[in-house]
Amino acid sequence: MNYHWNWGIYWEASPEGTGSYADMLWSGLLVTLEVSAIAWVIALLIGAAMGVVRSLPSPWAKRISGTYIELLRNIPLLVQLFLWYFVMPELVPDAWGDWLKQMPDAPFWNSAVGLGLFMSARVAVQVSTGIAALPRGQQAAGTALGFTLPQTYWYVLLPMAFRVILPPLTSELINTIKNSSVALTIGLAELTARTRAMQEFSFQVFEAFTAATVIYLLLNLAATWAMRLLERRLRLPGYGAG
Amino acid sequence: MFSDFDFDAILRALPYLFRDGMSFTITLTLLSALGGLLLGTLIALARIGGGKLLAMVAAGYVNFMRALPLVLVIFWFYFLVPYLGQWLTGAPRPIKVGGFSSALLTFVMFEAAYFSEIMRGGIQSVARGQSSAALALGMTGGQSMRYIILPQVLRTMLPVLLTQTIVLFQDTSLVYVLSLTDFLGAASKIAQRDGRLVEMYCFAALVYFLICFLASQAVRRLQTRVAIIR
Numbered sequence A: 001m002n003y004h005w006n007w008g009i010y011w012e013a014s015p016e017g018t019g020s021y022a023d024m025l026w027s028g029l030l031v032t033l034e035v036s037a038i039a040w041v042i043a044l045l046i047g048a049a050m051g052v053v054r055s056l057p058s059p060w061a062k063r064i065s066g067t068y069i070e071l072l073r074n075i076p077l078l079v080q081l082f083l084w085y086f087v088m089p090e091l092v093p094d095a096w097g098d099w100l101k102q103m104p105d106a107p108f109w110n111s112a113v114g115l116g117l118f119m120s121a122r123v124a125v126q127v128s129t130g131i132a133a134l135p136r137g138q139q140a141a142g143t144a145l146g147f148t149l150p151q152t153y154w155y156v157l158l159p160m161a162f163r164v165i166l167p168p169l170t171s172e173l174i175n176t177i178k179n180s181s182v183a184l185t186i187g188l189a190e191l192t193a194r195t196r197a198m199q200e201f202s203f204q205v206f207e208a209f210t211a212a213t214v215i216y217l218l219l220n221l222a223a224t225w226a227m228r229l230l231e232r233r234l235r236l237p238g239y240g241a242g
Numbered sequence B: 001m002f003s004d005f006d007f008d009a010i011l012r013a014l015p016y017l018f019r020d021g022m023s024f025t026i027t028l029t030l031l032s033a034l035g036g037l038l039l040g041t042l043i044a045l046a047r048i049g050g051g052k053l054l055a056m057v058a059a060g061y062v063n064f065m066r067a068l069p070l071v072l073v074i075f076w077f078y079f080l081v082p083y084l085g086q087w088l089t090g091a092p093r094p095i096k097v098g099g100f101s102s103a104l105l106t107f108v109m110f111e112a113a114y115f116s117e118i119m120r121g122g123i124q125s126v127a128r129g130q131s132s133a134a135l136a137l138g139m140t141g142g143q144s145m146r147y148i149i150l151p152q153v154l155r156t157m158l159p160v161l162l163t164q165t166i167v168l169f170q171d172t173s174l175v176y177v178l179s180l181t182d183f184l185g186a187a188s189k190i191a192q193r194d195g196r197l198v199e200m201y202c203f204a205a206l207v208y209f210l211i212c213f214l215a216s217q218a219v220r221r222l223q224t225r226v227a228i229i230r
Helices: A007-011 A021-055 A059-073 A077-091 A094-102 A106-133 A136-144 A149-164 A166-186 A191-202 A205-234 B007-049 B052-067 B070-089 B099-125 B128-136 B141-178 B183-194 B197-226
Strands: none
Touching (some): A021 A059, A021 A149, A021 A205, A059 B197, A077 A106, A077 A166, A077 B197, A106 A166, A149 A166, A166 A191, A166 B070, A191 B070, A205 B070, B007 B052, B007 B141, B007 B183, B007 B197, B052 B099, B070 B141, B128 B141, B183 B197
16 A cells, blocks of 8 residues: 555644644534534424324324424435525525524534434434333323323423433434534535545545544543433332333 | 515516526435435445444444534535546546536435444344244245345335435535535525525525425325335
8 A cells, every 4th residue: 555654743733823633623523522412402402392293192283293203214314404505595585594594603603403303303303202101100100190181291201211212312412413414515614624634635534534533532422321321220129120 | 574575586587596406405315314314324234234344344334424524424425526536537636526416426425324323223123023934935035134124124114214315415505515506595596686685595595484384294194004014
């Protein structure tokens, strides 16, 4: 192989003049973490709401949540990001569109919201599955205690359902982090984009990608470990391994 | 706003979008699904029936692939394959690999990790007695796998495998990062040439939605038909 290896490249100054290549990757990692964190909060909030709606007995509730989930699940994430970033500003009234286009960090907020909504459909399915997995008696017990339906959901069903679905939620969290790399297509300077930039500046393809690979592996481990810790803290006596 | 939505722009682009773009996307999806299923089955077999070392390597591969973003893997293969080819063929310089071959190899290797998990789950769900019965009939381990276990796994897992293929169909849109002309790539090229971003991206979203929605409805119907009652 006539590839010229240079593992010291990370500590060489990048042509951007703002530090070394390691700093470049670090800045990308921070953006990846920020976007994933915001997207994950959106996914959890809307996913929980849509999951609850999906578990309601009314046919209209099922139709609304079903439409939402099918729409977001059957369009590729990349296309969804394009819709938010390129199409959305043209479809809203002009003043809003101008505001959207001139917003500082438009790629950042577009990716965070787009990714969050994309993941929310998956979370919604998990939440409604979790609620369906609970014994019937749980809701009956809530009603017997004099809870209203919202109270039953808030104090009884959701806390239990979230415990049941923690393991699949862990993989959805990891998926959120992995999917944030798609945002490089709308110009977000996240980890994979910064890795690409490092590769283009330095021509050290494999060193750049190796670093990104290791970072993503560590992120995976960290997310898995954090969720397992959470799982242990939230475990209820009598509901052992779940 | 919708007032200047140009349906004609879409009509004019249709032949290019489908003849060049969609045929690329579908070819890539089908070949990747087939290759991924074959390789994935081999990996699953290595994890279940292979020696300790082989099982460990296979498990490591699956976990490694599943931890990485597809976009990163696409870039990895795009840059790695020319060097691998040089090393394999002993050529004096990195060989030239077309975008399609590079993408196909990426998706086969990437999807194999996901297909192998499906196949592994399927193989483990077949009752123990089945392979014992096959062995008692004088079949070898390989024969029992080929004639008894795998046909049942393929049948019960068909809906899951097809659902994964729909995911794969959506994921092929990521070859956009290599500027290949898949369906989305074609739409985006027209969008930029004609300044018709709204029309082209809305249309692309609609087409993806219709195909994936109808396909997943069909899979759901299939699911009830292929279920083996035990």
